[in-house]
Amino acid sequence: MALFGFIGVGNMGYPLLRAAIRCFGEEQVTFFDVSLQQRNKVTEDTGIPCAKDNIAVVNNCKYLVLVVKPQYFTDVLKQIKDYVKEDHVIISIAAGITIDTIKSELYGSIRIVRAMPNTPAMVLQGMTGVSYSKNDFSGDELETLDRFFLSYGKYEVFDERLMNAVICANGSSPAYVYMFIEALADSVVSYGIPRDKAYILAAQTVLGAATMVLETGEHPGKLKDNVCSPGGTTIAAVKALEEHGLRNAVMKATDACYEKAVFLTNTNK
Known part of the structure; x- marks a missing residue:
């Protein structure tokens, strides 16, 4: 009997599976994925044999991690519902699908954790x-959940009513950051910096700036002010960003993301 079972090991599931292996050991992890290519890749990379099917995963784990796209989620729940037991802990990664919705498809006494990770879990x-x-949950179960979520980064606990907003803040936002890094690199390539070095300059700067926010505890606005010397290059650039609507563009992106998450939630009730 494994501790963790994964249904779905794609772009999001695979990093979580790898983290579980590092934290709990190979013998404590089992998995299945609908893609034969992905099943073979994961087995080749990790040495863990793929389970026969989703039901085999359920029957051989305590913590069942469902990394299934929302449009396929209900079908998977119907497939496994007769095999999920009260001692299982379900960890759902599906955007827009509530704990109550999952319970209605399974059985009311099932314990469910709703989570929204992001792809930097890979590193x-x-x-x-x-x-x-x-x-x-028991104390031991809470400790296991804590170890799992810390095994690939950081986590925060939220009231479920805020989970659609969480998707905006961390689930989807890596894409915006990648776009910023790409745009910043493109802009300095135009001045002659080699592209490979431009990506390093931009990406390491984003990493360093984020680390400053996390480790100093300073407000981002103050950290920004610290870079902006009076009459200098940075304040000129910040003025241009304000004129061209950087903040508004980010907020509009968040609005679009949130509206889509709410739509998925209402659709999957």
Whole structure:
């Protein structure tokens, strides 16, 4: 009997599976994925044999991690519902699917953790928003969940009503950051900096700036002010960003992301 079972090991599931292996050991992890190519890749990379099917995963784990796209989620729940037991802990990564919706497809007594990680989990720098009722879990179970979510980065616990906003803040936002890095690199390539070095300059600067926010505890606005010397190059650039609507563009992106998350939530009720 493994500790963790994964249904779905794609772009998000695979980093979580690898983190579970590092944290708990190979013998404590099992998995299945609908893609034969992905199943073979994971087995080749990790040495862990793939389970026969989703039901085999359920029957051979305690913590069942469902990394399934929302459009396929209900079908998977219907497939496994007769095999999920009260001692299982379900960890759902599906955007827009609530704990109550999952319980309605399974059985009301099932314990469920709703989580929204992000792809930087691949390099152990993930950020996960988590929602669950602590009273539903034993001390040992809470400790295991804590170890799992810390095994690939950081996490924070939220009331479930905020999970759609969490998706905006961490689930989707790496894409915006990549776009910023790409745009910044493109802009200095135009002045003659080689592209490979431009990406390093931009990416390391983003990493360093983010680390400053996390480690100093200073407000981002103050850290920004510290870079802006009076009459200098940075304040000229910040003025241009304000004139061209950087803040508004980010907020509009968040609005679009949030509206889509709400739509998925309402669709999957």
